[in-house]
Amino acid sequence: xxxxxxxxxxxxxxxxxxxxxxxxxxxxxxxxxxxxxxxxxxxxxxxxxxxxxxxxxxxxxxxxxxxxxxxxxxxxxxxxxxxxxxxxxxxxxxxxxxxxxxxxxxxxxxxxxxxxxxxxxxxxxxxxxxxxxxxxxxxxxxxxxxxxxxxxxxxxxxxxxxxxxxxxxxxxxxxxxxxxxxxxxxxxxxxxxxxxxxxxxxxxxxxxxxxxxxxxxxxxxxxxxxxxxxxxxxxxxxxxxxxxxxxxxxxxxxxxxxxxxxxxxxxxxxxxxxxxxxxxxxxxxxxxxxxxxxxx
Amino acid sequence: xxxxxxxxxxxxxxxxxxxxxxxxxxxxxxxxxxxxxxxxxxxxxxxxxxxxxxxxxxxxxxxxxxxxxxxxxxxxxxxxxxxxxxxxxxxxxxxxxxxxxxxxxxxxxxxxxxxxxxxxxxxxxxxxxxxxxxxxxxxxxxxxxxxxxxxxxxxxxxxxxxxxxxxxxxxxxxxxxxxxxxxxxxxxxxxxxxxxxxxxxxxxxxxx
Numbered sequence: 154x155x156x157x158x159x160x161x162x163x164x165x166x167x168x169x170x171x172x173x174x175x176x177x178x179x180x181x182x183x184x185x186x187x188x189x190x191x192x193x194x195x196x197x198x199x200x201x202x203x204x205x206x207x208x209x210x211x212x213x214x215x216x217x218x219x220x221x222x223x224x225x226x227x228x229x230x231x232x233x234x235x236x237x238x239x240x241x242x243x244x245x246x247x248x249x250x251x252x253x254x255x256x257x258x259x260x261x262x263x264x265x266x267x268x269x270x271x272x273x274x275x276x277x278x279x280x281x282x283x284x285x286x287x288x289x290x291x292x293x294x295x296x297x298x299x300x301x302x303x304x305x306x307x308x309x310x311x312x313x314x315x316x317x318x319x320x321x322x323x324x325x326x327x328x329x330x331x332x333x334x335x336x337x338x339x340x341x342x343x344x345x346x347x348x349x350x351x352x353x354x355x356x357x358x359x360x361x362x363x364x365x366x367x368x369x370x371x372x373x374x375x376x377x378x379x380x381x382x383x384x385x386x387x388x389x390x391x392x393x394x395x396x397x398x399x400x401x402x403x404x405x406x407x408x409x410x411x412x413x414x415x416x417x418x419x420x421x422x423x424x425x426x427x428x429x430x431x432x433x434x435x436x437x438x439x440x441x442x443x444x445x446x447x448x449x
Numbered sequence: 450x451x452x453x454x455x456x457x458x459x460x461x462x463x464x465x466x467x468x469x470x471x472x473x474x475x476x477x478x479x480x481x482x483x484x485x486x487x488x489x490x491x492x493x494x495x496x497x498x499x500x501x502x503x504x505x506x507x508x509x510x511x512x513x514x515x516x517x518x519x520x521x522x523x524x525x526x527x528x529x530x531x532x533x534x535x536x537x538x539x540x541x542x543x544x545x546x547x548x549x550x551x552x553x554x555x556x557x558x559x560x561x562x563x564x565x566x567x568x569x570x571x572x573x574x575x576x577x578x579x580x581x582x583x584x585x586x587x588x589x590x591x592x593x594x595x596x597x598x599x600x601x602x603x604x605x606x607x608x609x610x611x612x613x614x615x616x617x618x619x620x621x622x623x624x625x626x627x628x629x630x631x632x633x634x635x636x637x638x639x640x641x642x643x644x645x646x647x648x649x650x651x652x653x654x655x656x657x
Contacts, residue, residue: 195472195473195474196472196474197471197472197473198471198472198473201470201471208467211634212641215637215638215641215642219645219647264489266635266639266640266643267636269639269640269643269648269650269651270639272651273651276650295500296496296497296499296503297492297493297496299496299499299500299503300496300499301651305650305651308652321503322503322506322510325504325507326500326501326503327504330558332557332558332559332561332562333557333561335561336557336561339561344517358565361568361569362565362568364572365572368572379632379636381628381629381632386572388576389572389573389575389576390568390572390576396628396631397627397628397629397631397632397635398631398632398634400635401632401635401636401638401639402635404639404642404650408650413642413647413648416638416642416647417638419638420634420635420638423637424630424631427630
């Protein structure tokens with residue numbers, strides 16, 4: 154049974170009151186009404202049941218491949234040219250005594266898995282640049298990403314044993330405005346002339362502006378994003394592009410961590426299951442055009 | 450401890466938000482709203498302060514060292530002038546704040562956006578060279594789409610728009626969906642790795 158709009162409105166109003174007044178009685182009444190209001194409402198949304206089933210299957214596969222001893226054997230991962238080129242890009246920058254520029258794009262925030270995947274690559278890049286004493290510049294549009302990136306890079310430098318080489322100022326917040334960010338990063342590329350550029354994260358319209366500027370200075374560019382529209386721009390303007398799940402597999406590929414590699418393998422198992430489901434649904438729909446069991 | 454507390458908070462909120470997604474109960478919805486909107490805004494406000502301080506520090510240091518001095522001065526002037534004019538004259542229409550926004554910031558943003566048109570041309574010129582079979586397929590598809598989307602396409606042949614639509618809706622969409630499935634699965638496994646604690650790179654990596 155759905156709860157009435159009036160009750161929902163009163164809950165929202167209580168949230169406002171909760172923010173304005175910080176007295177204990179207010180908080181108590183707020184919690185009591187919330188709990189009481191739950192008596193007549195549904196706790197589980199049945200329309201999301203298929204999503205729950207899919208999620209449980211996905212979790213089971215990930216946990217099985219990650220924690221089951223036999224399945225944690227030696228995993229062989231196919232060569233990903235974009236990730237193989239990471240070392241080459243860092244080496245090139247070191248030889249040319251020019252910096253490396255790494256940026257996560259304007260489209261994402263720290264909640265996005267793409268940004269987390271980008272941080273994983275940043276960690277590896279930072280550790281290598283620390284060893285080679287190569288300058289790593291990281292401009293970003295989001296102060297939360299900046300704080301996390303500072304922590305990731307500082308820890309990577311410490312892990313490499315060169316904490317003193319870490320420069321906090323190299324990881325900088327430039328602007329939250331999309332084209333302000335694009336102009337700032339373009340300016341950095343033009344002035345610093347980095348030998349290698351990593352465009353890894355969530356990009357929107359600024360993708361081609363950055364990639365073409367990088368191309369114009371002759372930098373080796375490695376890009377990857379979860380936006381299929383921007384991928385096409387990266388493919389034509391960058392030297393290497395991480396397509397689709399390659400960006401998410403990077404962490405396992407670069408760190409060679411068994412647990413992460415096992416979870417990457419789970420992606421392949423899920424892909425096979427999805428393909429099998431699609432084939433079965435296609436055949437079923439061809440035979441019985443009125444069937445809808447496969448729709449969710 | 451430095452890693453365990455953030456890991457615990459991450460796992461707790463990850464599991465909580467996942468569970469809340471499946472509930473239509475007002476309490477669940479209110480809690481989701483609280484975490485995703487209210488808490489997020491509080492975190493963002495604090496880190497924005499850190500970001501602005503970092504921006505000031507970076508620019509002041511560069512000015513002191515004489516690196517890119519003109520650009521840095523303009524950046525600092527922008528950062529400081531906007532809050533000052535907003536504080537004294539407000540942000541409504543007709544105020545100096547809105548005048549600066551409409552006559553300086555918006556045209557500058559439009560200028561950067563307009564660069565995209567030229568970059569698309571230069572990137573297309575490089576990308577559409579028929580050096581291999583796949584590059585030739587790309588070139589032919591691009592030409593078909595380009596012609597079909599312009600008036601010339603319809604005049605040349607009435608089938609051209611139909612063929613272009615077929616290319617867009619079938620081979621192109623299939624490839625796009627395949628990539629999207631990979632991205633979706635990658636997102637699921639990355640999120641799980643972070644929640645369970647297998648992936649700790651975001652905390653600065655594994656403890657040595």
